[in-house]
Each structure stands twice: as C-alpha cells, then as structure tokens.
C-alpha cells in the first residue's frame with residue numbers, strides 16, 4: 173500500500189489524478205448532450221444559430237474562464253512543488269524507470285510487442301491514423317453537435333482507442349507497474365526481487381511446431397489471415413452494403429488496416445495473459 | 461474604448477474586434493451556441509492560455525538556468541532556494557505544461573465527439589494532430605532540463621525506443637549492419653551521443669526553448685487562422 177500511496181501523492185502524478193476526474197466528467201457532459209440530441213431528433217444547438225456579438229459576450233466568457241484557470245494554476249503552484257530528485261547519475265538506474273506519464277501507454281505496449289513495433293511502428297500508425305480520420309470518415313452526419321446514434325462506429329472505435337488503449341494503459345503504467353516493470357496490486361508491497369517466471373513461448377511452439385521454417389510460415393499465415401479479415405468482409409458485403417459502395421475500396425483498405433492494427437494490441441494482450449504467448453510470428457529478421 | 465468613450469451599439473462592438481490586432485483573432489459575431497461551455501468546454505482556449513503561461517514563465521526561467529551538465533542541476537536548486545519566488549516560478553512552469561497536455565487531450569476528445577473534423581475542417585484536424593505531437597515533444601524535452609535522476613532516466617527510457625527504429629536504428633529490423641551503428645543512428649542524432657549526456661542536455665534545451673516553441677507558435681497561428689477560414693466554430697447546419 174505504501175508504494176501505491178507514494179505514487180498517488182507524487183507531484184508529477186497529479187495530472188493523471190486530475191484526468192481521472194476530468195475525463196469522466198467531460199465524458200458524462202458529452203454523452204448526456206448526445207443522448208438529449210438523439211432523443212429530440214434535432215441538436216440543441218440548432219435552435220441557437222442566431223448570431224451574437226463576440227465583444228462583449230465571448231470576450232467576457234474567455235476572460236472569466238482565463239481567470240478561473242489561472243486561479244487553479246496559482247493554487248496548484250503554491251501548494252505543490254515541482255519535484256527535484258538527486259543529481260542525475262548514469263551509473264544508478266532507478267527500478268522501475270518510467271517515462272513521463274503521457275508516454276506510459278507507449279511504455280506499456282513494450283510489454284507486448286518488440287520495441288520497433290511498440291515504440292516506432294504503432295505510434296506511427298496512431299499518428300497517421302488520427303490524421304487520416306477526417307478523410308476516411310465520410311459520414312456527413314453528426315457534424316458540429318454531440319450525437320451517438322448517427323455515428324456509432326466512429327465514436328465507438330475512437331473511444332475504445334482513447335480510453336482503453338491510452339488512458340487505461342497510462343494509469344496501469346503509472347500506478348500498477350513496479351520494479352522490473354512487474355504488475356503490483358495497490359495493496360502489495362513492491363518487492364524488487366520479485367521473480368516472475370518467464371514462461372512465455374511462441375504461439376507456433378504452443379501449437380506443437382518445432383521446425384523453424386515451418387514456424388515462420390505458420391506465423392505468417394496467422395498474421396496474413398488476420399489482415400485478410402478485411403478483404404474477406406469486403407467481398408462478402410460489397411454486393412449488399414450501400415455503405416461499402418459509397419466508401420470505396422481505398423478508404424475501406426485504410427480503415428480495415430488501421431482497425432485491425434488497433435485491435436492487434438488487445439488481442440496480443442489477451443494471448444499473453446491467457447496463454448503466455450510471446451510471439452505470433454517469428455522470422456530471422458523480426459518478431460511479432 | 462478609452463479614446464472615444466463607449467457607445468452601446470453593434471457598430472461599436474464590431475469595431476472593438478476589428479480595430480484591435482489581438483481581438484482580431486475573433487470574428488465580430490458568432491453563433492450563440494458557440495458561447496456554451498457545454499459545447500466547446502473552452503479547451504482549445506485553455507490549451508492556448510497554458511501555452512502562453514509556459515512561454516512567459518519559461519523566458520523568466522531562462523535567466524537563471526544554464527544548460528550544461530556542471531550547472532544545470534545547481535541552477536535549479538539555486539532557483540528553488542535563493543531566488544525570490546523562484547520555486548513558484550518553476551512550479552507554474554511545470555504545472556502549466558502538464559495542464560497544457562491535459563487540455564489538449566480533452567480538446568481533441570471534444571473535437572472528435574462533436575464531429576468537428578468533418579468537411580471543411582479536415583485540414584485543421586490534421587494541423588491539430590501535429591500540434592498534439594508538438595505539445596508532447598515540448599513537455600518531453602523540458603523534462604530533461606532539471607538534470608536530476610527523474611529527468612535523466614525518464615528521457616533515457618523515452619529515447620531508448622529510437623534505437624529500434626526500422627532501418628534507421630542500430631537495433632531496429634532491416635538496418636544495414638555496417639552502415640547504421642550505435643554512433644550514427646537516429647537515437648544518436650537525438651541525443652548527440654550514445655547515452656544521455658551533456659550534449660543531449662544542450663540539444664534538448666535548444667529544442668525546448670527555441671525550435672519547438674517556434675514551431676508551435678507557427679502551427680497555432682495556422683490553426684486559429686483555419687478555424688476562421690473554415691467558417692468559424694462548427695455547428696449543426
């Protein structure tokens with residue numbers, strides 16, 4: 173418990189504590205408006221399209237908002253001191269060594285994927301995927317107001333990525349990871365000598381394949397098969413789905429690729445937790 | 461307002477915006493719903509406010525801080541213990557930086573949920589994504605500067621991933637073995653060495669105090685200009 177309390181009260185973790193309150197609040201705020209709009213059929217904002225003068229109305233709100241935020245910041249800065257530890261010492265590695273809180277979801281991904289995927293390729297896809305959102309989401313509805321009913325897929329996918337793969341992993345990395353990057357429940361004392369047996373084995377080994385070449389080939393089939401789900405759904409649905417026809421092949425390929433890549437993380441996590449799977453696909457050059 | 465007295469007319473309200481270079485960021489009028497806290501959560505504006513606070517406090521901090529391995533840590537200590545309001549200054553800089561990260565995350569969340577990235581705001585969303593990265597990078601480069609254990613190891617962990625960059629990192633897949641080595645890969649370029657050291661401190665200092673804030677300012681200007689050009693704040697058609 174003491175370590176957990178220490179983490180919770182650590183000055184640099186205050187932002188994460190703040191997020192744990194702010195995010196539920198704003199999520200509630202957004203979804204209650206979405207529910208209201210969906211029920212009423214027209215967004216509440218549609219009745220407020222008349223124009224008002226920025227001076228004084230908007231400027232006044234901005235001013236009040238700025239004062240409130242500055243007050244909070246002043247109180248925060250007077251009551252909590254920025255941390256300063258011992259001078260840096262390259263010969264003394266703290267255990268665990270943690271990145272700043274906003275990068276802890278990335279550090280958490282390192283548990284499940286090799287660094288080149290977790291640290292470089294996946295972040296690259298996250299950035300590219302975010303930039304691509306407006307160009308691949310061709311649903312014209314739900315622009316400029318809160319709604320759930322009119323864009324369930326977009327909101328569901330985004331929220332899954334935002335909450336589960338970012339916020340939750342960040343919280344796990346901050347509060348539950350201890351020495352050796354092992355998981356420690358809040359009430360457990362951190363034991364730096366905790367030994368976790370490394371029993372992780374490759375999926376192909378688990379399936380009884382002992383020959384390296386065969387393993388590489390079978391692993392390739394798994395990964396290729398997973399990504400083939402995209403085209404398979406396309407061929408299966410294209411005749412009947414008007415949505416797919418409007419979306420077009422290129423957009424569909426990008427969406428399905430990004431979607432499947434996103435879900436490869438929870439799948440890998442489930443394989444690791446459920447069956448101690450280390451890699452799905454092992455090749456002489458890289459492992460996935 | 462002070463030069464001509466104050467008339468309570470729409471013409472006056474409009475001129476108040478148009479005749480002031482700072483107010484001019486705004487349109488003279490906007491739809492009523494855009495005033496609702498419930499709609500925008502004020503998060504874009506709060507992000508910008510936090511950016512301004514970090515800029516002002518950051519410049520003040522620069523008067524007391526020297527980015528060398530000999531001085532950096534002691535300058536921070538000196539700032540905390542001997543300079544009037546030094547601790548407060550440092551606290552405000554650090555917490556507004558964290559505040560900016562929180563606000564930018566919430567801003568992005570709001571923009572997504574109101575579907576405000578849809579036509580014609582696609583490009584501004586992309587600018588926003590780059591701004592998100594720039595915000596993280598600003599925060600991250602600043603994290604090293606106190607040059608304490610926390611800073612040193614957080615940055616060591618954070619930059620270690622760069623060595624696994626495919627092709628360009630010395631431990632990444634597909635890197636040409638004889639060409640890309642520990643002392644010329646992307647991680648080396650970032651750190652100015654094979655481990656975090658004095659040259660990393662200088663690099664991060666310059667990135668943190670000059671290069672990235674400049675980039676952020678340019679992008680924020682672009683972002684605000686696009687908000688206006690795309691027809692102001694989004695709303696139902």
Ligand code: HEM
Nearest residue numbers: 500504505507508568571576584585588589591592693694
């Ligand atoms: C340094 C970071 C940023 C600053 C200072 C900033 C500032 C602002 C401000 C002041 C607005 C006006 C409306 C509002 O307050 O909500 C705005 C709108 C907008 N922002 Fe940002 N922003 C930043 C980052 C981002 C990010 C990360 C995204 C998305 C990935 C984004 C996308 C947008 C879009 C699409 C709009 C138009 C919204 C609408 O018309 O409803 N911005 N931004």
